[in-house]
Amino acid sequence: MDEIPRVTEGRYLGQVDATLVPRFAGPATFARLPRPDEVSDVDVAVVGAPFDSAVTYRPGARFGPGHIRESSRLLRPYNPAQEVAPFARQQVVDAGDLVVNPFSIDEALGQIEAGTRALLERAGKVLVLGGDHTVALPTLRAISSVHGPVAVVHFDAHLDTWDTYFGAAYTHGTPFRRASEEGLLDRSGCLHVGIRGPLYDASDLRADGELGFQVVPSVELDALGVAGVVERIRVRVGDRPVYVSVDVDVLDPAFAPGTGTPEAGGLTSRELLAILRSFASLRLVGADLVEVAPAYDHAQITGIAAAHVAYELISAMAPRG
Ligand SMILES: N=C(N)NCCCC(=O)O
Ligand SMILES: [Zn+2]
Numbered sequence: 550m551d552e553i554p555r556v557t558e559g560r561y562l563g564q565v566d567a568t569l570v571p572r573f574a575g576p577a578t579f580a581r582l583p584r585p586d587e588v589s590d591v592d593v594a595v596v597g598a599p600f601d602s603a604v605t606y607r608p609g610a611r612f613g614p615g616h617i618r619e620s621s622r623l624l625r626p627y628n629p630a631q632e633v634a635p636f637a638r639q640q641v642v643d644a645g646d647l648v649v650n651p652f653s654i655d656e657a658l659g660q661i662e663a664g665t666r667a668l669l670e671r672a673g674k675v676l677v678l679g680g681d682h683t684v685a686l687p688t689l690r691a692i693s694s695v696h697g698p699v700a701v702v703h704f705d706a707h708l709d710t711w712d713t714y715f716g717a718a719y720t721h722g723t724p725f726r727r728a729s730e731e732g733l734l735d736r737s738g739c740l741h742v743g744i745r746g747p748l749y750d751a752s753d754l755r756a757d758g759e760l761g762f763q764v765v766p767s768v769e770l771d772a773l774g775v776a777g778v779v780e781r782i783r784v785r786v787g788d789r790p791v792y793v794s795v796d797v798d799v800l801d802p803a804f805a806p807g808t809g810t811p812e813a814g815g816l817t818s819r820e821l822l823a824i825l826r827s828f829a830s831l832r833l834v835g836a837d838l839v840e841v842a843p844a845y846d847h848a849q850i851t852g853i854a855a856a857h858v859a860y861e862l863i864s865a866m867a868p869r870g
């Protein structure tokens with residue numbers, strides 16, 4: 550077969566050219582980007598962590614990476630909202646899926662950390678596609694081994710700083726408590742955005758604050774506006790290295806039905822995408838996008854929202870000027 554025609558800019562190998570190869574055909578990598586073995590240098594690696602053995606409610610996020618990739622076929626090379634061509638300013642690749650043991654949470658966490666560390670030897674930045682939110686913990690272990698403790702901007706309906714479930718410490722409701730305890734977070738620079746819904750107890754929020762998080766709850770979105778939220782984030786993280794964790798359930802179930810623990814009253818995709826666009830001015834070192842569970846999705850609503858979240862994150866990582 551002849552070489553597949555790609556949109557290329559200088560040394561950066563981009564997407565399969567959708568004006569020459571139908572976008573519903575051809576490789577199923579994220580945004581139809583190349584694999585690592587097709588390029589010499591890597592700036593950003595997208596990688597799947599298809600693990601969902603630590604959920605408290607509906608399973609299925611193990612199929613998230615494949616669903617996000619399949620929903621990313623329509624993404625085009627130029628992002629007018631950020632005025633950047635994200636795949637022409639940096640080499641972005643899809644490194645496929647990590648192998649994760651579905652029967653051992655401990656082993657899976659070790660595999661995700663080792664896989665991410667190995668990628669970081671080649672790529673400056675990673676974007677991990679979950680998987681349930683547990684995958685943020687091993688990813689943060691790998692990231693902080695390179696950058697030290699990081700500021701975390703966490704988009705979620707849920708705090709995910711709870712302690713244990715059924716006596717288990719490593720679950721999708723506990724990654725940020727473990728990360729804080731392990732010293733992976735810069736406790737002066739973390740915040741959650743989009744928190745809503747019932748808690749277990751009023752003390753959950755106090756404990757969360759002690760672990761290093763400020764909260765921008767979903768109910769404050771209208772009063773603050775996108776610009777107000779962006780400012781809260783900017784002031785909190787400053788020039789620290791920033792890790793962004795996006796649980797797709799931060800979106801209202803109307804915009805993201807395909808997830809395991811949905812809560813009413815969330816962000817619109819327009820709000821979330823607008824906030825992420827402002828991150829071009831932050832020092833992004835890595836990100837995850839988790840909790841996409843296609844079995845509960847319809848017409849790729851959640852998958853498309855997730856693909857655009859990934860696109861804005863990668864665009865924000867692109868060097869400017
Ligand atoms: N990370 C997500 N999506 N959900 C955590 C919910 C934990 C709970 O059931 O209390
Ligand atoms: Zn959540």
Ligand SMILES: [Zn+2]
Nearest residue numbers: 682705709796
């Ligand atoms: Zn979460």
